[in-house]
Amino acid sequence: MINLEVPKKFEQLVDQAHQAAAEFFRPNSRKYDHAEHTYPKELDMLAALLDGLSASGGGAGASGVRADTSKEKGNRNGSNLSLLLGTIEMCWGDVGLLLTMPRQGLGNAAIASVANDEQLERYKGKWAAMAITEPDTGSDSGAIRTTAVKDGDYYVLNGEKIFVTSGERADCVVVWATLDRSLGKAAIKSFVVDRGTPGFELVRLEHKLGIRASDTAHFRLENVRVHKDNLLGSPEVSAEQGFAGVMQTFDNTRPLVAAMAVGVARAALEETRRILSEAGVEIDYDRPANTQSAAAATFLQLEADWEAAYLLSLEAAWMADNRKPNSLQASMAKAKAGRSGSDVTLRCVELAGSIGYSENSLLEKWARDSKILDIFEGTQQIQQLIVARRLLNKSSADLK
Numbered sequence: 001m002i003n004l005e006v007p008k009k010f011e012q013l014v015d016q017a018h019q020a021a022a023e024f025f026r027p028n029s030r031k032y033d034h035a036e037h038t039y040p041k042e043l044d045m046l047a048a049l050l051d052g053l054s055a056s057g058g059g060a061g062a063s064g065v066r067a068d069t070s071k072e073k074g075n076r077n078g079s080n081l082s083l084l085l086g087t088i089e090m091c092w093g094d095v096g097l098l099l100t101m102p103r104q105g106l107g108n109a110a111i112a113s114v115a116n117d118e119q120l121e122r123y124k125g126k127w128a129a130m131a132i133t134e135p136d137t138g139s140d141s142g143a144i145r146t147t148a149v150k151d152g153d154y155y156v157l158n159g160e161k162i163f164v165t166s167g168e169r170a171d172c173v174v175v176w177a178t179l180d181r182s183l184g185k186a187a188i189k190s191f192v193v194d195r196g197t198p199g200f201e202l203v204r205l206e207h208k209l210g211i212r213a214s215d216t217a218h219f220r221l222e223n224v225r226v227h228k229d230n231l232l233g234s235p236e237v238s239a240e241q242g243f244a245g246v247m248q249t250f251d252n253t254r255p256l257v258a259a260m261a262v263g264v265a266r267a268a269l270e271e272t273r274r275i276l277s278e279a280g281v282e283i284d285y286d287r288p289a290n291t292q293s294a295a296a297a298t299f300l301q302l303e304a305d306w307e308a309a310y311l312l313s314l315e316a317a318w319m320a321d322n323r324k325p326n327s328l329q330a331s332m333a334k335a336k337a338g339r340s341g342s343d344v345t346l347r348c349v350e351l352a353g354s355i356g357y358s359e360n361s362l363l364e365k366w367a368r369d370s371k372i373l374d375i376f377e378g379t380q381q382i383q384q385l386i387v388a389r390r391l392l393n394k395s396s397a398d399l400k
Contacts, residue, residue, distance in 0.1 A: 010082050020090065025090060028094070099211055106377070157191065203217075206218065250377060251326055257334055258309065281295045338373050
C-alpha cells in the first residue's frame with residue numbers, strides 16, 4: 001500500500017536538492033532569465049555531484065525505466081520516487097536551470113531505458129537531448145515525417161526537428177524517425193545522432209516566454225548518416241511493440257514534468273503566503289473558506305489544488321517503482337499538475353497585486369515558467385485523451 005509521506009531513506013536527498021535550489025538556483029534565477037541562451041557554467045559542478053550521487057544509488061539523475069526483474073516483494077520506494085521528490089525541490093528553485101542541467105534530460109532517460117550494454121557504455125557521461133516535435137507534427141507523435149532509410153550498415157535521416165530542449169548544449173540528440181510512413185506508429189524508431197555529424201544542422205535557438213535559462217533548438221537533418229549501432233531498441237517493425245517501446249519512457253518522465261509544476265507552484269504559494277501575511281491577511285485552516293477574506297479563501301483553494309497535483313504525482317512514481325502499469329496515472333498527474341501549476345502561479349500573481357507583476361518578486365517569472373509544463377511531453381489535451389482511452393478501454397481510432 002502506498003504511503004504518502006516522504007520515505008526516511010530519501011530525506012537526505014530531498015534536503016540536498018532543496019539546498020542546491022536555495023543556494024544556487026533561486027539566487028541565480030533572475031540572472032539567467034535575463035541572459036537568455038547563456039549557459040550557466042556553475043551548473044557543471046552541481047551536475048557532477050548529481051552524477052556521483054546517481055552512480056552510488058543515492059541521488060537524482062536521468063534514471064532509466066528498464067523492466068524490474070527482481071523478486072523483491074512488498075512496497076518499494078525506488079529511483080522514480082526519489083527523482084520525483086528531488087525534481088520538486090529543484091524546481092522550487094528554478095525550472096529553467098533544472099532543464100539545462102547536463103545529462104539530466106529526456107534524451108538521457110531514453111538511452112538509460114532502452115539502450116543495450118554497448119550503447120550504455122558508449123554514451124556514459126554524454127549529455128543527450130530528445131528530438132520529437134516537427135513543424136507539421138506536434139502532439140501527434142505517431143505522425144512523424146522525419147525518415148530513416150537503411151543503407152548498408154547505416155541509416156540515412158532526413159527531416160526537421162523543433163523545440164529540442166538543450167539541443168545546442170547536448171553532446172548528442174535522440175531523434176525520432178520513421179522507417180516507413182505507410183506502416184504508421186509501428187515503424188517509428190529512435191536514433192542517437194552525435195552533434196557534429198555531417199548534415200545535422202542547428203537552424204536557430206528559440207526566444208521563449210519562460211524557462212529562458214534552457215536553450216530550445218531547431219534542427220535540420222539532410223542525409224545524416226547514422227550507424228545501425230546507434231538505433232535504440234530493436235530494428236524490427238512490430239505492430240505490437242514498435243511505438244509502445246518508443247513511448248514507454250513517457251510513463252516515467254511525465255510524472256517528473258508534473259513534479260516540476262508541483263515545485264514551482266509550491267514556490268509561488270510560499271511567496272504569496274509571505275506577502276499576504278505582511279499585508280495582514282490571515283489564513284485560518286480551522287474556519288470555512290467562505291467565512292474568511294476573499295484573498296484567504298482563494299489561497300486555500302489554490303493550496304488544495306496543489307495538494308491534489310502533488311499526491312497524483314507521488315502515486316504515478318510509486319506505481320513505476322512497484323512494477324505497476326502507470327500510463328493512466330502518469331497522464332493524470334501530468335494533466336492535473338500542468339494545469340494546476342499554471343493556474344496557481346497566475347492566481348498568485350493576481351493575489352500579490354503590483355508586487356506579483358513586478359521584478360521585485362519572482363512570482364511573475366514563475367507564472368511564465370510554469371506554462372511550458374502544461375505543454376511539453378504531451379499537452380493538456382493529449383493527456384486528457386490518454387486518460388479517456390484508458391478509462392473507457394478505447395483505442396485512439398475508437399474515439400475519433
